[in-house]
Amino acid sequence: GAVVSQHPSRVICKSGTSVKIECRSLDFQATTMFWYRQFPKKSLMLMATSNEGSKATYEQGVEKDKFLINHASLTLSTLTVTSAHPEDSSFYICSARTSGMRDTQYFGPGTRLTVL
């Protein structure tokens, strides 16, 4: 149980285009989802926290107009990287948690974004 999927697993796009990444909880209702970014040999950096039906809470330094997060249902959150540039190339990982499970975040397999 507690499986989180991400789609796509990898994407290559041209500079200036927008890319949408989906994060789904397959067998539980995710009241909270987290989006992380990971650079090579670096820590996972929390970008934003989203609660179902509410606006996402962004971490300091993360541009909310650049990284649009939508958590419209209890099983789906999307991250849209708008007008992507090469510096946005990274590994994006989502995690999900249900109410009453404050301790446990279940992580997706990640999405490798490469912007040319």
Place this chain on the structure above:
Amino acid sequence: KQEVTQIPAALSVPEGENLVLNCSFTDSAIYNLQWFRQDPGKGLTSLLLIQSSQREQTSGRLNASLDKSSGRSTLYIAASQPGDSATYLCAVGANTGANSKLTFGKGITLSVRP
């Protein structure tokens, strides 16, 4: 601001060796601490979760300890196997109300040689 450090960044050991991975954190006011495993290009798998009131947790060949006052945790791997080769991440959970945030270290990349 919480900072999590994992040193060394990489470690190579022969198969069968017992080993200890270290994690340190700067703010001892934590909610919990977790150890994760990450295989190349993959997501994270939770290994062990230690609540702030606990001293250690065990799962199979893995044992994690927590010393909150000194800001340290260790992950002990007994009788290491080549399949244990991966990056091990330490993450500290902050007590921020409903949304407990995780602060990650950079990880230790372990290679177990056959």
